[in-house]
Amino acid sequence: MTHWTRRALLFTLSAAAAAATLTAAVTPVAHGSPAGRAAPPLAPPSSLMSPGTSPPSFTSPAMSPPSLMSSSPLVWRPCEQPAGAPVPAGGQECAVLRVPLDYGDPGGRTVEVAVARLRTDRPDARRGTLFVIPGGPGSSGVQRLAQKGEALRAATEGAYDLVSLDPRGVGSSVRAGCGIPAADRHLVTLRSWPAPDGSTAANTERSRRTAELCARNGGPVLRSFTTENEVRDLDRLRGALGERKVSLWGSSYGSYVGAVYAQRHPDRVDRLVLDSTGDPDPGRVAYGWLANMAPGAAERFPDFAAWAADPAREAEGLRLARRPGDVQPLFLALARQLDRHPRASDVPSAPLTGNLLRQALQNALYSDAAFPRLARLVKEAQDPRGRPVLPPELAGPLPDEDASMTVAAVCNDVRWPGPASGYARRVAADRARHPLTAGMPVNITPCAFWTYDEEPRPTRMTDEGPSNILMIQSLRDPSTPLAGALKMRAALGERARMVTVGQGGHGMYLGSGNACGDRVVSDFLVTGARPARDTHCPN
Template identity: 30%
Template sequence: MRARPAVLAAATAALLLLVGCSGGDEAPEPAASGPNAPSVSAPAVPDALSTYYDQKLSWTDCGDGYQCSKLTVPVDYADPSGATIPLSVIKLPAGKPKQRLGSLVVNPGGPGASGVDYARRASTSISAATRRAYDVVGFDPRGVATSDPLECLTDAQTDTFIGQDPTPDTPAEVSRMTAIGKGMGLGCQRADPALVGHVDTVSAARDMDVLRAALGDKRLFYLGKSYGTYLGATYADLFPTNIGRMVLDGAIDPRLSAREIDLGQAKGFEQATRAFVADCVDRSGCPLGSDVGRGMQRIQGLLASLDAKPLPSGDPSRPLTEGWGSYGIALGMYDKGFWPSLREALDQAFSRDGRGLMQLADMYADRQPDGTYAGNGTPALYAVNCLDRPVGDGAADVKAELPTFQRAAPTWGGLLAWGELPCTSWPLPATGKPHAVTAPGSPPIVVVGTTRDPATPYPWAQGLAEQLSDGHLITYRGDGHTAYMRGSRCVDKAVDAYLLRGTKPKDGLTC
């Protein structure tokens, strides 16, 4: 499972509006590059990388007030004189240039989501006050979207990958899942054998420091959501004293293993699904009945029936399988704004009509009406994750863990347990490993956690804030994935106070 920030930004229903919080102490003003920034020396740069750090971005108009450019980075930072790749960068200049603080680099998550697309939605993802004070800068990480994307799967192969049985019950089904996952890894390797081993998060974080310098900023100002928090934490681990201000919303705890992340997400989606069902059964005409426990069982029964007999979806070549149905239901857990659509889609599915759930699944997967995919998010997700953390040895390890997952999350446990299988046959070994990030010497770093977040469970935000040497947690009591600019004025006020004035959130701030 991953964040779908582009989809979330399009949600039209109102979210919870919670108030009643206040800011904390003023933090020292960090260095930026705007006219209001204090004078400070630039960070030291290794001689071997000076060519990259000294580059100047050439901006061209790319519509709607945005400017676009390309940033050159080495494929392998251990061999900076070797091959290079261009990263796509986009900028929305600060609305009030005379009050400009610098650049705010943003990343929406994934891994595999486009930072360029996310920056183009700045009007819904970043407050007006912050847009006036900062240039909003997005970039597509290496191997993603428009930055030398890894073309691992055809559109038809992506359909097969998503639509496959996510909870195999027989040796034949396990073998098929193993073969499909291995095929994706080999496809990535064939697509770009040089780059595929260097799309890890450490390399992307090093790219971000090159971007900081190319933007003319002495310190990095950053807003990361979901996986973007892991990218931000990795940057903080590598360059703690290069940070200006950093907000990590929907946090991942970098100490967690791949297995711990999968189990945490299984529990998170289970909790979020129960919240959805609890809301549904209190409404007249709920397709899940009037009892939460039975409602959960009905969703589980639906997924089991899709495994046995897929539903028609309006496209004879692509019925609603358990894989597609899981995607459709999962999307509803990311934002309460999707709950009405999910209720309607479930009602249709119980009447043997899979069109509604398939439409939600297509939104989750970024699948277009013509059958193409808007990006390479699905294979990029695995290409990055399989390098970032080692996994078990294969299907036998997954089977051994299945009882634990299924007890913790009867609806989602099996799917999340089997989700690591493609990485067990990935053609390259993992280069990263879980470890604590303390970022000694950094300025205050703000971490935001949502109590019923399905994809990045709240304990992860608590864990990241605790391990950072100067971490500060904002808690949002609510549903959905991430919190800033998602409907809570309390969260928005606290984050903006920090980004604009360096005001640290009050200890224990809960919205």
């Protein structure tokens, strides 16, 4: 598993991040950059537009689509692959889009955003362009297109050119680092897991240290990692493509980005799919999303418990208990034991602690496909002679730029409660109410100490706009639970319809295996038809 996967799991708002396996990553070289420019494993393409095509021309600026005249043309080329990696059969192309670092100063410094495209294989059926918006914050849109592009192109019957970008701070897009020490860049330290006794003192000091480093070293690039700028960059991309309207499929945090885009530019959206959506309350946004993970994990855990107690696990050596109701007490007791006596793991510098086990659980709840690995880790930790094998995303620190981006993206968007606002009290209450997450979702983060150039103003979702939105949502989502998604549904009113899916997990469209849910979304993207009212697809 790559460092990108670890990064995207930090705030568990990305369905792609939870995947247990990843496809080969594209590693393009940016137009105008040195030929040997190194790109991270999930790096995106360079900035170039397909041979033989040219930007659309218009007789006057008045005839131009919004933002088109201010957007530089894209030059597309086949995405370069890592040495020895097969070239994707679909022919994914890569480009670089230049955007203003600060949209308040459009004539000032520009930065690069990496873009990828998978063109329709049925030109006669082409309806337009569909933006694939990744989750995170911190997930790669270029990589998501490589993962999902072929399935999405088939599901939508070639109706779209599929396009995605790596948000600022991700992949081969513009990057910035805070200089966070390696010990603070592990997933289990970037997440604010309280000490075994519930103390938050170490979390507070680490959060203060990280915020101060980002304020000192991140600069204007790090401060530009916001939802608003991702929305602006998407609209700049729409203009560069010559499209008056685009359709969008946003997953997890990407669904919030898509909703903000539709709120800002309702006349530029054809069809919008919001997949696994968080509470849009503008006063809480990222803070509320993290807090909602506690009830989300509690709602999802019974799926793992039923799986782990199933007699079918016996032959696999993964059965944890005879009854589903016994799995949670077993897990909690093991975590407490590891709090007191961490176990040496296969990584000499990273013993298996109680919090590391709890973090492994959080990651595994995203997808049923991750259940076997979690059960195996529990079995290994129970064996006095065993040496637990850590999941790759928990085995070492993230690169500084990845850790810095993830922190900045959630802190820049909304002002979080300050350090004196009662975090220790909230942690104590949440630990008692939701022992699986042990108070982490409501604990202090660097955002409590964050500094701002100007006060953030998150977008308020409303029911004003066309009725062209379809939501798809799991009933048991560990990251964006149904209660939060219902608040987005209520805010959008008649603009939206929702289809709930009986499958537990995070990221439903083309990810859950629920044929009914996939069919409803695909039909909407192809024909525009939505259910007459909110509906449910059983598992």
